[in-house]
Amino acid sequence: MSAHEPRVTFEPVDVERDAALLHEWVTHPRSVYWMMGETTPAEVAVEYGAIAANPHHHAWLGRVDGEPAFLAETYDPQHSELAGLPDLRAGDIGMHVLVAPTSAPVSGFTTRVFTSVMEFCFEDPSVTRVVVEPDVRNQKIAALNAAAGFVVAREIPLHSKTAALSFCTREAFAASRERDGDRTPRPVPAAADHLNPENLERAQAALVAKAIAEFSHERLLAPRATQQGWRLTSPGGQSTYDFTAQRFALEHWVLDPASVVRTVDGAPRPLDVQEFIVEFAVLLGIPDALLPTYLEELASTLASAAWKLSNSVLSAQELLGADYQAIEAAMTEGHPSFVANNGRIGYGSDDFAAYAPETGSDVRLVWVAVRRSAARLSLSAGLDEANLYRAELGQARLEQFEGVLTELGLSPADYLYLPLHPWQWTNRVTITFAPDVARRDIVFLGESQDDYRAQQSIRTFFNRTQPERSYVKTALAIQNMGFLRGLSPRYMAGTPEINDWVHELVQGDEELQARGFGVLREWAAIGYTGDAFHALGFTSPYQKMLAALWRESPFSGGRLAAGERLATMASLLHRDAKGNSLVAALVTASPLTPTEWVRSYLRAYLRPLVHCLLAHDLVFMPHGENLVMVLRDDVPVRLLMKDIGEEVAVLGNGPLPAAVERIRAEVPLEEQSLSIHTDVFDGFLRHLSAILDGDGTLPQASFWGLVRECIEDHLADHPELAEAAARQDLLRPEFRHSCLNRLQLRNTLQMVDLADQSSSLIFAGTLENPAAPSWSPADVVG
Structure with missing residues (x-):
């Protein structure tokens, strides 16, 4: 255990994932009073599968600082072996707890866990008492119970033991905390062990590299080629940034953060993204009044990155078998295009620990x-x-x-x-x-x-x-x-x-x-x-x-067939702590070739969006977080769109029900295709293509060829949409370059008017369309 107050979390036991670990715990000699010492792993799985299916009994895997550390069970005593006892009353909840056996016990650790489980039980305001029924021979648990405020009512015979039926009221537990000087205090809000020089250095390098990449993509900055790579010089000439980078379609830059070297007045200086923004503020166009707010959002983004560096433990390979929410919490990057993407101004450090998605x-x-x-x-x-x-x-x-x-x-x-x-x-x-x-x-x-x-x-x-x-x-x-x-x-x-x-x-x-x-x-x-x-x-x-x-939940309505699982589409852009990409792991684990895998993905993602635009003048905001992938054998086979109410629009003049008229958007024809060109091509696929190419999974020319094939196949299957396809011309040689960071830099408090988003857009010329028949990788310079 480190010196900081441990972070204790509870999650439902996942039988498939946790059975082997639980078997190790319950069969340990120190767990003798759980009376499962002779059980097999299969029997443990059956036992906890039955609990998972029981609406009155719940099993919880407890983690301390993210590591599995204890097992807790809660149950309704009136639907247990205790049912019918006159001692029971409304507001009772039953509880069992097992601290993971260890060869190196830590003083006070069991008490801390026990207290956390009691707090967990009393978080429900309808609970007035916690009920336990330990074996009368278990003196260690008896001492813990007494210290927490439990009172033994009487001994009762149960099927496998004589139990000390005991009760702890909410008031008795609170009194025990006060009596003991609240010896297991809540984490101090100011505690921030993840904020240390090592994490900061890595987070700064990554964010400076991203700032250079995305601001260059949006043509706010213009690095020049050198013999060793690239150089960016501040407007006053005092600061320079030298780095190596790869360039891909859509003017997409991928910098090696370790290569970025900063000098100020000729002397080496550490990377600092806030100082970088100030150095280039005149080019970035941030209003003076909003510059401090943007710097604060960058500081918060750094803090989140530092936390992830200390706590993100699942590798890309481990995420292949992870459940929907484990993948959601494992994401180490916010929006792929925005530089200041984890602002969360208003949260304290305790709020971050309690509510940030990456903390799980x-x-x-x-x-x-x-x-x-x-x-x-x-x-x-x-x-x-x-x-x-x-x-x-x-x-x-x-x-x-x-x-x-x-x-x-x-x-x-x-x-x-x-x-x-x-x-x-x-x-x-x-x-x-x-x-x-x-x-x-x-x-x-x-x-x-x-x-x-x-x-x-x-x-x-x-x-x-x-x-x-x-x-x-x-x-x-x-x-x-x-x-x-x-x-x-x-x-x-x-x-x-x-x-x-x-x-x-x-x-x-x-x-x-x-x-x-x-x-x-x-x-x-x-x-x-x-x-x-x-x-x-x-x-x-x-x-x-x-x-x-x-x-609606993606788990409702029988949406998933046998063998299917869910993952946020944002996970396709995820890299683990060692830089391994999840998408490359998915492709490798699947039975398909990279070409077949990408083709399946585009048919599930791009083709429906193209069809909605051409057939219905209907557009979504289809970035990674807004889509849920349904995977079968590690291949995306279909997608579910969410966040409809705020981020959907109808671009045409056709009749709409009165209640739906709100989503009609007056958008010039030349901008309508940006729902695909900007939101899909530039907003997501440019990042995905670069990852697949950079990892050696699929060259970008092949990727964008598959994008073109997907659009052409759709038109071939729908000749009735030829006029709409010609009007939108999704495969034209270039399209307008709509810039996201420019919006945030202009007004970090409100990027766009949600009621008229089109009029808020900022353009920076045009981008060559890599899906156009005339495009070639040779068009990418550098």
């Missing part, structure tokens, strides 16, 4: 009741309020919420239920909306019983406890990558109807169905508007603080 921390959402007369709940067709809440909370939890309101003298019928990010409740709602809470227009109900995991988009959560339940997207008043991450109740009111319309269009299109292309509907949205800020006569970020939406 489980989160309990906060639920509040909002007065119905000051809120709006919008639902997809066929979904009603009662079914929504029952599906997401369960009947028992709904009754508990109703009880909270009733005890306050309030009528449950007067309220709607709204989930919140815990940070939002603590840092915004109880302060900025204090009057609304005080007059009980907003009522705190408690935490979710389910554990959630933050996704790469920061404010969206995946349900870890019951994966078939919806994603929850929450308002979050932190500044991240050019936006305050709020949600507008007014804007979201029509989101379910828009999603229904897109879903029906996709479901009714034979081409899209043949590709297996689907959308994860945002099928419910809620927003509170009873605050003082909504009474103003103008829009404000304060009007986006209290809202949420529910999005």
